[in-house]
Amino acid sequence: MNTPSTVNGNNTTAALRTRIRDVQEAARGVTTMYPRSYILQCIKEDRFPDELWKKLGEFGLLGLSVPEEYGGSGGGVLEITALNEALALAGVPTLFLVVTGLARVPIVRHGTPEQIRKFVTPTCSGETKMCFAITEPNAGTNSFAMSTLATRTDAGGWTLNGQKVFISGARDADHMLVVARTTKASEVKRRTEGMSLFVLDMKTPGIELTQLNIQVETAERQYLVFFDGVELPADALIGEAGKGAKLMFEGLNSERLLAAGAAIGLGDYALSKAVAYSKERKTFGKPIGSYQALQHRMAQAKAQLEAARLMTDNAAERFDAGEDAGAHANMAKLLGSQAAVAAVDAALQTHGGYGFDRDYDIVTLWPMVRLMEIAPINNEMLLNYIGEHVLGLPKSY
Numbered sequence: 001m002n003t004p005s006t007v008n009g010n011n012t013t014a015a016l017r018t019r020i021r022d023v024q025e026a027a028r029g030v031t032t033m034y035p036r037s038y039i040l041q042c043i044k045e046d047r048f049p050d051e052l053w054k055k056l057g058e059f060g061l062l063g064l065s066v067p068e069e070y071g072g073s074g075g076g077v078l079e080i081t082a083l084n085e086a087l088a089l090a091g092v093p094t095l096f097l098v099v100t101g102l103a104r105v106p107i108v109r110h111g112t113p114e115q116i117r118k119f120v121t122p123t124c125s126g127e128t129k130m131c132f133a134i135t136e137p138n139a140g141t142n143s144f145a146m147s148t149l150a151t152r153t154d155a156g157g158w159t160l161n162g163q164k165v166f167i168s169g170a171r172d173a174d175h176m177l178v179v180a181r182t183t184k185a186s187e188v189k190r191r192t193e194g195m196s197l198f199v200l201d202m203k204t205p206g207i208e209l210t211q212l213n214i215q216v217e218t219a220e221r222q223y224l225v226f227f228d229g230v231e232l233p234a235d236a237l238i239g240e241a242g243k244g245a246k247l248m249f250e251g252l253n254s255e256r257l258l259a260a261g262a263a264i265g266l267g268d269y270a271l272s273k274a275v276a277y278s279k280e281r282k283t284f285g286k287p288i289g290s291y292q293a294l295q296h297r298m299a300q301a302k303a304q305l306e307a308a309r310l311m312t313d314n315a316a317e318r319f320d321a322g323e324d325a326g327a328h329a330n331m332a333k334l335l336g337s338q339a340a341v342a343a344v345d346a347a348l349q350t351h352g353g354y355g356f357d358r359d360y361d362i363v364t365l366w367p368m369v370r371l372m373e374i375a376p377i378n379n380e381m382l383l384n385y386i387g388e389h390v391l392g393l394p395k396s397y
């Protein structure tokens with residue numbers, strides 16, 4: 001395994017920075033048309049930001065990380081992470097981009113050309129959307145304990161039964177990438193065996209959604225999803241039955257980077273608001289930004305954000321190069337989410353009492369950045385990974 005000690009300066013080449021800058025400039029073209037006020041209005045109206053999504057498709061941004069032969073715009077996780085960061089930097093974070101980016105990885109890497117054309121190609125223009133479902137009420141972080149089960153039918157298809165929880169954007173998605181067991185956990189020798197990936201058409205009979213009451217300021221809401229005898233065709237299975245765990249982990253590493261990008265962008269967005277406010281607001285006759293207690297807090301957060309950004313770019317580059325990027329992706333998400341929390345916390349402190357006025361839009365950022373320390377994977381699991389796989393310490397759970 002490549003440990004972080006092998007990270008070197010050559011990875012952040014001028015070419016890499018140009019690739020990131022191109023994506024970010026294109027993203028700015030879209031967020032200028034659809035800024036934070038637009039997304040806040042969509043949240044208020046509880047509707048999907050269709051106009052923004054279509055424009056991202058028109059600009060070719062939704063096709064990032066998908067090969068051009070399948071209707072994508074090429075590039076890799078580096079580019080789509082840069083997009084996620086750029087959207088968040090403008091105050092327009094979208095969970096859908098995280099889940100779409102994640103859901104497409106195993107299909108592009110392990111699906112048949114027909115499956116890629118059917119499920120992935122239409123997402124590049126924004127014609128269809130995908131969500132991702134792994135979390136279950138009784139399994140939580142321990143995904144291997146999931147009980148959602150797909151059983152083979154005589155006709156060569158599958159029947160799906162079970163439930164998933166916290167599924168972002170399930171109402172607005174056309175397809176869902178579901179991780180299910182095809183052999184029960186109690187019947188496998190190793191817990192990684194017997195898991196499979198399926199793509200569901202959300203209009204299939206037997207799928208029922210219940211909206212959860214989640215307090216995070218995004219346009220995507222979360223759902224409890226029930227599968228009651230959902231009939232799936234044979235081509236719903238991605239890769240080989242029972243071998244889905246490895247495919248899933250490839251996708252999860254990219255999800256960590258997408259989450260890191262969103263966290264870093266949102267952290268920088270909050271920090272820019274704090275800096276602007278601290279230059280204007282005066283107490284004791286001086287701008288509050290001149291007081292070191294605040295200035296250092298903001299400077300510390302900025303340094304953390306930049307360090308996390310370097311780690312994220314480096315991990316994305318490794319992922320795209322086909323290297324084992326697990327350690328780096330986990331560290332990037334850990335550091336990115338912590339930096340974002342530090343930045344929003346500094347912004348709250350800087351705004352004093354006004355930080356808690358929703359109209360200043362600072363306290364509204366808090367649930368989202370705090371969420372990043374818990375989802376898509378909690379930071380404790382990332383530390384467990386680093387302890388066990390990078391430092392070689394005994395497994396603790």
Ligand SMILES: Cc1cc2nc3c(=O)[nH]c(=O)nc-3n(C[C@H](O)[C@H](O)[C@H](O)COP(=O)(O)OP(=O)(O)OC[C@H]3O[C@@H](n4cnc5c(N)ncnc54)[C@H](O)[C@@H]3O)c2cc1C
Nearest residue numbers: 132133134135140141166167168374375376377378380397
């Ligand atoms: C807004 C939102 C959006 C989400 N979107 C999606 C989605 O689109 N698709 C999807 O599948 N899921 C989604 N999730 C689910 C999310 O990934 C889970 O909530 C998260 O993985 C944690 O699972 P849990 O909530 O069951 O926590 P639990 O598993 O109950 O864990 C609770 C806490 O215990 C600690 N903990 C647990 N295990 C260990 C351990 N081994 N070592 C140390 N500490 C541990 C951690 O601090 C953790 O935060 C979303 C959640 C939210 C809130």
